[in-house]
Amino acid sequence: MLKIKLHWQILIALVIAIVYGLFFTEYAYLVTWMGELFLRALQMIIIPLILTSIISGVTNIGDAGNLGRLGLKTISYYITTSLFAIVTGLVFVNLIKPGVGADLGLKREVPDLAASSGDLWDIILRMVPTNIFEAFVSFDILAVIFFSILFGFFITRVSSKSREFLTTLFNSSFEVMMKLTHFIIRFTPLGILGIVVGVVAEQRENLVEVLGSLGKYSITVLIGLFIHSAITLPLILRTIGKVNPWKQFQAVTTPLLTAFSTRSSSATLPLTLNAVENNSGVSNKISRFVIPLGA
Numbered sequence: 001m002l003k004i005k006l007h008w009q010i011l012i013a014l015v016i017a018i019v020y021g022l023f024f025t026e027y028a029y030l031v032t033w034m035g036e037l038f039l040r041a042l043q044m045i046i047i048p049l050i051l052t053s054i055i056s057g058v059t060n061i062g063d064a065g066n067l068g069r070l071g072l073k074t075i076s077y078y079i080t081t082s083l084f085a086i087v088t089g090l091v092f093v094n095l096i097k098p099g100v101g102a103d104l105g106l107k108r109e110v111p112d113l114a115a116s117s118g119d120l121w122d123i124i125l126r127m128v129p130t131n132i133f134e135a136f137v138s139f140d141i142l143a144v145i146f147f148s149i150l151f152g153f154f155i156t157r158v159s160s161k162s163r164e165f166l167t168t169l170f171n172s173s174f175e176v177m178m179k180l181t182h183f184i185i186r187f188t189p190l191g192i193l194g195i196v197v198g199v200v201a202e203q204r205e206n207l208v209e210v211l212g213s214l215g216k217y218s219i220t221v222l223i224g225l226f227i228h229s230a231i232t233l234p235l236i237l238r239t240i241g242k243v244n245p246w247k248q249f250q251a252v253t254t255p256l257l258t259a260f261s262t263r264s265s266s267a268t269l270p271l272t273l274n275a276v277e278n279n280s281g282v283s284n285k286i287s288r289f290v291i292p293l294g295a
Contacts, residue, residue, distance in 0.1 A: 006188065007253035013189040014196055014261065021200025028201035031194045038191020039262060041184045042270060045177060047136050049270055050292045051148050052174040057288030058152025059167045067153065074290050084232045085224075092224050098217035145292055174288065181270040188254065188271070192261045251279035269295040 004012075021028060061067050129135040129143035136144065155166045234245035249256075255271040262268065273291050276282045 006185070007257055009189040010192050010254065010257045010261070013193040014257070017193045017196035018200055020193075021197045022204060025201045025204050028197050032198040032201075033194060034187075034190045035192070035194025035196075035198055038184075038187055038194065041187075041191075042262075042268075043139075045180055045184065045270055046141075047139070047144060048173075049177045049181065049273070050141065050144055050295075052170055052177050053273065053288040054145060054148035054292055055152040055155070056167075056170045056174040057285055058149055059155045059163075059170065060285045061289065070286070070289060074293055078294060081233065081236070085228050088227050088232065089224050092220050092227075096216065096220045096223075098214075098220040100216075141292075141295070148292075178274065181274055185254075185271055185274060188258060192258065195261055248280060251275055 020031070058067060061070060123142075126140070127142050127146045129140065129147060132143070132147050134140075135147070152170075155163055155170075158166070237243045237245045237248055252272065252275045255268045255275050258271055259268045269292065272295070273287060276287045276291060277284050
């Protein structure tokens with residue numbers, strides 16, 4: 001029996017979803033529930049997955065020196081790639097000016113972003129939760145990551161008997177979470193089908209108008225994404241990581257397609273962890289610490 005790879009299943013689901021959403025709009029409700037259920041399942045495992053993966057990763061990394069070096073490299077990489085992305089976006093936005101003539105009556109008043117987001121000190125304060133269980137409930141990822149790093153680090157500072165027990169506990173818990181992740185991943189094509197059908201059906205009436213008026217904007221976004229994903233990141237992979245960019249792209253096709261469909265990097269965290277460990281061959285000591293930080 002022919003077995004179709006998961007990323008091809010997702011691509012097929014995307015095509016079917018677009019056709020279904022365009023021509024069978026009135027029956028969209030028959031499949032949209034699958035998308036909602038899939039997203040809820042992914043969101044259900046994010047917090048326990050982050051908690052167990054980071055604690056497990058930190059305890060397996062070992063001493064503070066190794067943790068500090070890995071943390072510095074991780075943050076440096078994310079800051080660098082974010083800077084490249086920002087510069088790329090600014091260059092093409094100022095060259096193409098996609099907003100000119102694209103007013104579809106979508107303007108709205110928004111609060112001042114700088115005032116609502118706070119300064120660096122506010123962000124640092126929010127990293128330290130006053131109630132970790134409240135952080136779990138409110139989906140405060142940054143606070144959960146900070147707590148997990150501290151918890152994992154101080155596991156390495158307790159007695160050998162306690163350290164061995166806790167390390168085994170969180171390693172086993174992470175393995176259970178990955179098993180659950182693999183189970184949910186099986187339903188990715190159905191989930192993508194439901195999500196995309198819902199979006200296409202909802203926007204069907206305005207699709208031609210939006211594509212026409214926002215075509216310039218869409219092209220600008222696609223150019224920026226192409227430059228960043230096909231030039232900037234592959235150059236970093238080749239020169240610094242000594243990794244074949246094409247093989248890496250193939251290894252993470254499933255989380256990339258899922259991120260494109262769901263518009264959420266957090267929702268794809270379980271799939272990214274699975275792809276990086278099983279397809280890219282990255283050590284789980286590294287991936288368990290680095291991937292949640294990136295998400």
